[in-house]
Amino acid sequence: MDLRRVEHFLAVVDAGTVTAAAEQIRIAQPALSRQLLQFERDLGIRLFDRARGRLALTPAGREFVPVARELMAHADRTRAAARHLAEGVLDRLLVAAPAATITELLAPFLGTLGRKEPLVLVREVSTTRAYAALETGADLAISPASVTGSLAHLRIGAVPLRAHVAPDHPWAQRSGTVELAELVEERLFLLPQDNVSRVELDLAVARAGLAFGEVTECAVGRVIQAHAAAGRGVGVTTDLPRFGARSLRIAPPGASGEPLQIVLHAAWDPTHFAAEVIESMARRIGSFLATVGQAARWTPTSHPDR
Template sequence: MELRTLGYFVAVAEAGSVSAAAGVVHVTQPALSRQLRQLETELGVDLFSRSASRLQLSAAGREFLPHARDVLRRADAARTAARSYAAGRLESLTIAAPTTTLTDVIAPFLATLHADDPMPTVLESDPHEAYAALRHGADLAIVTEAPRPPLASAAIAVLPVWAFVPADHPWAAHDAVRLRALAEETLLVLTPEFRPRQILDLALDRAAVSAGSMVECSNPQVAQALAAAGRGVAVVTDDPRFGLHGLEVQGRDGPLRIELFAAWEPEHHAADTLESLAVRLRDFCVERYGADVAP
């Protein structure tokens, strides 16, 4: 069954006669009649009731007409989408991002999108899952380590690892805390698969410092909530909540930092658009957090 033949059928049904439809589709009347007969033979059903004076849709034809229109509408949408892909445009955008990045960076960034930007969908994933997400339909992944080749990538931001304390904590008047002093506190940390925890563990190891007490949390907001309740110092990278005060953590090699990268498949039909969005995301981070976070 050809789309062109379906179009002829719909044209005749809407025009009410072969002669009227012939002028619309720019096909001679005999040729159009043959195409309709061929379609009926292929389907095994009469779509029209024919008499000497007029042509009418049969009961089967009336039932078939909305299906034919739907197929033609979908085919037209597919052509439009293909033209968009060929031009490097995105109708929709799927972003895979870690929990903290999703909440504090991606969601606020999405609020700045323009009406002509693609419709976004966000998948919550850890950085390792993000690579699998790219293979299974995600367009852009936000990761916390430099992406492996052959992925295309762009550095987005370099953000602090914070030590969050309540406003009545003795450190609340300071902007930074040394790692050795921090290790003497009860630390509210994320579980080992989270990058901020890995950065903290690596810094402790390099400084040959052992943490006296660690309480693992599966969510950074939970860690902050416990810090607000006076249960310890939350060591996370998300924005401050619950009235907490953030201090930069000074390790042996300088302040603890977490890097954000955007990654995408270089063969993606809209690779240029994805790169442009990554640049916009980087600029957004600088505007939101200050020039110090620029990679």
């Protein structure tokens, strides 16, 4: 299909007459009329009624207008993509990540980007399917799962597990960590056992030779925080504190190393035409994560609404 004829057809539709359209697109009126007739022959449908020297869209013509507009929009996107491919430029970047990573990391990060930077869009995927999304359109994938195969990747940082408690809980006055042995004695609100955060917590409990007391499972981190803020128990998630809850990091018994945490990895196709841009964005996300982590470390109650 000749896209110029599609463009000419829409010009006549928008201008209302062939004469007006011809002036706008700077083409002779007879030539434009011939283009319209040829376009109708190419399509095999009549787009205009030409009674009494005036043009009016036929029912088929009216139905074809949105199709033609979408076709031209797609052509514009195709031209832009080709230009970006040639220049190694990426104007849109699709990131695949689990829901918690999108909510707690990517969404706040997007608020720091300038208007002239790539438009970053997100796709929610499970932890185990994040890297597979690179085969179905995603440019960058972020997940706590280990990266295998030939993907380019880097460690962008770690997200601590946080124990959330009500403002009147005895732990609320602490400023650092809570021991794992203390934690398991409380009534706990935990994510399901297939969640990465829960797996890390379960492994730590097993390694320490401990056992949980009363556990209530909930699949939504914010609901867990809400129960904790209401004083119904202690909630464990990687989320930043909300609803006025206080949060502490969780230390294994007698451990001198880092509190419990989830390591996040970023991965992308090394043959991607904009691989350097993607890697740069991944490193910036990592830097942002470090900044958020420091803020949460020293001022755990500074963002009750987040």
